[in-house]
Amino acid sequence: MNILVIAEKKQKAQPFIEAIREKNSDAKYIRVSKITLVSKQNETLIKVMGQEIPNYDAVFIQVRASLTPFIEPLLDEFQNQQIYTTAKKGAYFIAHNEPYQFVTLSTAEIPSPKTFSSGSIKNIEKISKKISYPLMAKTFIGKKVQQALIVNNSKELNIFIKSIKTEIDGFMLREYIEADAISCAVIGKKVYAIRRKNHEGTIAELNEGESYKVTENEEKTALAAAHACGFDIARVDLAKGRVVKIDPLIPIEEFNKICSERLEEHVANFLIEKAEQHENKRKVTYDLFGLKKILSKTIFGRLFK
Amino acid sequence: MSAQIKQFLEQSTEKKKSLLIIGSKTYKESTVNVMLEEAKKKFDSVLFVPIDRVQIQTSEGKTGLFYKGKNLLAFDAIYPRISSKDMLLGEAVLKAIECSNAYCPLNLEAYQVTNHKFFTSQKLSNKGIPGILSTLFISPKYADYAINETGYPFVMKLISGFAGKGVVLINSKEQMESILDAVHLFEEFICTQKFIKGKDSDVRCYVIGDYVIAVKRKCKKGDWRANISRGGSANLINLSPEMLEIAKNSAKTLQMDICAVDLMEQKKKWVVIEVNFMPGPFRKYLGNMIVHEWIRLLAERTGQINKEN
Numbered sequence: 274m275n276i277l278v279i280a281e282k283k284q285k286a287q288p289f290i291e292a293i294r295e296k297n298s299d300a301k302y303i304r305v306s307k308i309t310l311v312s313k314q315n316e317t318l319i320k321v322m323g324q325e326i327p328n329y330d331a332v333f334i335q336v337r338a339s340l341t342p343f344i345e346p347l348l349d350e351f352q353n354q355q356i357y358t359t360a361k362k363g364a365y366f367i368a369h370n371e372p373y374q375f376v377t378l379s380t381a382e383i384p385s386p387k388t389f390s391s392g393s394i395k396n397i398e399k400i401s402k403k404i405s406y407p408l409m410a411k412t413f414i415g416k417k418v419q420q421a422l423i424v425n426n427s428k429e430l431n432i433f434i435k436s437i438k439t440e441i442d443g444f445m446l447r448e449y450i451e452a453d454a455i456s457c458a459v460i461g462k463k464v465y466a467i468r469r470k471n472h473e474g475t476i477a478e479l480n481e482g483e484s485y486k487v488t489e490n491e492e493k494t495a496l497a498a499a500h501a502c503g504f505d506i507a508r509v510d511l512a513k514g515r516v517v518k519i520d521p522l523i524p525i526e527e528f529n530k531i532c533s534e535r536l537e538e539h540v541a542n543f544l545i546e547k548a549e550q551h552e553n554k555r556k557v558t559y560d561l562f563g564l565k566k567i568l569s570k571t572i573f574g575r576l577f578k
Numbered sequence: 579m580s581a582q583i584k585q586f587l588e589q590s591t592e593k594k595k596s597l598l599i600i601g602s603k604t605y606k607e608s609t610v611n612v613m614l615e616e617a618k619k620k621f622d623s624v625l626f627v628p629i630d631r632v633q634i635q636t637s638e639g640k641t642g643l644f645y646k647g648k649n650l651l652a653f654d655a656i657y658p659r660i661s662s663k664d665m666l667l668g669e670a671v672l673k674a675i676e677c678s679n680a681y682c683p684l685n686l687e688a689y690q691v692t693n694h695k696f697f698t699s700q701k702l703s704n705k706g707i708p709g710i711l712s713t714l715f716i717s718p719k720y721a722d723y724a725i726n727e728t729g730y731p732f733v734m735k736l737i738s739g740f741a742g743k744g745v746v747l748i749n750s751k752e753q754m755e756s757i758l759d760a761v762h763l764f765e766e767f768i769c770t771q772k773f774i775k776g777k778d779s780d781v782r783c784y785v786i787g788d789y790v791i792a793v794k795r796k797c798k799k800g801d802w803r804a805n806i807s808r809g810g811s812a813n814l815i816n817l818s819p820e821m822l823e824i825a826k827n828s829a830k831t832l833q834m835d836i837c838a839v840d841l842m843e844q845k846k847k848w849v850v851i852e853v854n855f856m857p858g859p860f861r862k863y864l865g866n867m868i869v870h871e872w873i874r875l876l877a878e879r880t881g882q883i884n885k886e887n
Binding site: 305306307308309310311312313314315316317320322323340342343345346349350353363366370372373375376377378379380382383384385387388389390391392393396400403413415416442443 | 603628629630631632633634635636637638639640641663664665666667669670673674677687690694696697699700701703704706708709711712713714715716717719720723724726727767
């Protein structure tokens with residue numbers, strides 16, 4: 274059984290690698306920037322420093338959503354090779370685009386705040402009449418948030434509109450939920466949470482939060498939101514039981530410190546379980562009488578990928 | 579019963595049809611006007627809305643698209659003509675359309691894939707459709723490994739580029755290094771493709787349902803890119819069975835009823851260069867032919883769905 278952890282830096286992957294190895298399973302780290310995808314006739318290869326990567330039973334991806342244009346083809350390829358990944362194909366597209374994320378949550382009937390998105394600044398004032406104050410106003414250039422502000426009344430909204438000097442690709446007005454934020458680390462079917470205080474509209478940083486036991490409903494919502502967006506492992510932020518953010522990255526150090534947990538151990542257990550399922554499936558499907566081992570060294574080897 | 583009476587009765591019992599065209603924020607007015615003109619001949623009501631004017635609303639498990647208070651998801655057919663510049667709202671709009679009952683000749687995944695040069699190549703080659711050897715990587719530090727695959731000269735494409743923009747022909751390591759630095763500075767992802775030598779033309783195949791119209795495009799003198807928007811020329815051609823199969827299979831793989839598949843000849847075989855989600859209709863060379871066919875297909879498919887319902 275072989276598990277791969279893909280991250281941007283070794284130190285981010287190391288706790289997971291160690292936790293998996295402590296459980297007597299094989300784990301390898303690959304820095305995402307070392308990967309090259311090669312699309313050839315009839316196949317796509319995943320290479321690291323010119324060498325094709327071996328077969329893995331499970332892949333854990335811990336990289337930022339901004340790397341979506343690289344991660345999505347990678348996920349597609351792992352899925353094509355029937356390798357388990359913690360993020361399903363399409364998941365990074367959802368995580369990387371806020372208006373799309375809220376439409377996905379809404380179509381899956383997951384509680385989330387009322388949102389309005391549009392491209393033209395001319396629409397902001399008109400749309401603001403459909404939503405009550407206070408509201409969260411955001412502008413985007415590409416998929417990046419350019420400006421984000423809590424707006425308490427129409428006067429503040431006008432100031433916000435006038436402050437938009439550059440050409441934007443869109444804006445979003447979101448119902449602002451005045452409540453503490455509950456940041457959840459979703460790992461498979463488990464949820465670990467931190468409560469972050471709301472001081473007059475400013476939410477405390479994650480490392481200033483406190484350990485929190487989620488209610489049954491909050492747990493259900495966090496799990497459903499992560500899975501609807503294609504993640505088995507992700508961070509889900511809630512406010513009054515409604516989803517306000519999904520992120521592929523879990524800040525493991527902060528969660529461990531505040532929740533007095535070793536989340537990497539839960540991640541390791543989850544990955545090993547998935548890898549075992551994959552390994553068994555692979556044995557049944559391909560390894561009849563050990564044929565795979567023999568044929569993999571021949572020109573038919575590619576067929577088993 | 580005479581044929582004329584039969585036709586009249588069929589027409590009068592046919593359900594009313596409505597079409598929504600969602601345009602790019604950088605839409606071309608002349609193309610839109612022709613599309614609306616053609617659409618009005620086949621649909622009872624037609625509306626054009628640029629994507630930046632669409633209001634996307636999510637509330638308590640309900641998703642809506644609105645324009646001036648009108649529910650855009652209530653249309654019988656929706657034709658999104660949006661580009662990579664519309665990604666922020668485009669993905670959300672297409673997701674909402676997918677959850678509606680409207681006929682749409684395109685889909686969200688096709689939008690995400692065709693606006694990504696490498697992803698298109700990957701999806702098609704995995705299905706055995708001939709393409710050009712391509713690589714995708716993040717860091718210029720490891721570019722040598724990718725370039726070992728393609729060799730020099732190669733074509734470097736910004737994955738979100740379109741209409742021949744963001745495409746550079748690289749002949750040497752020195753040239754590559756200076757360009758890669760600039761690309762990395764702008765946080766772009768890099769796709770490289772093997773360069774096909776000695777070709778000053780390509781073939782654009784307009785796939786419209788089961789129908790394919792092909793155009794040979796010649797690049798303007800001094801340029802190696804055959805895009806018409808960059809000043810090339812074009813003429814209608816007949817497709818060989820091989821080309822027809824490639825074009826149709828590409829559209830089928832990406833589940834697109836309307837698209838354009840660009841082909842090029844490599845070692846006497848045709849390969850796909852890219853698939854266009856929002857192709858221009860080449861009105862300068864083809865008049866209203868392409869627009870007419872787009873609308874014909876939309877009306878035909880909408881009619882089929884209405885009958886099924």
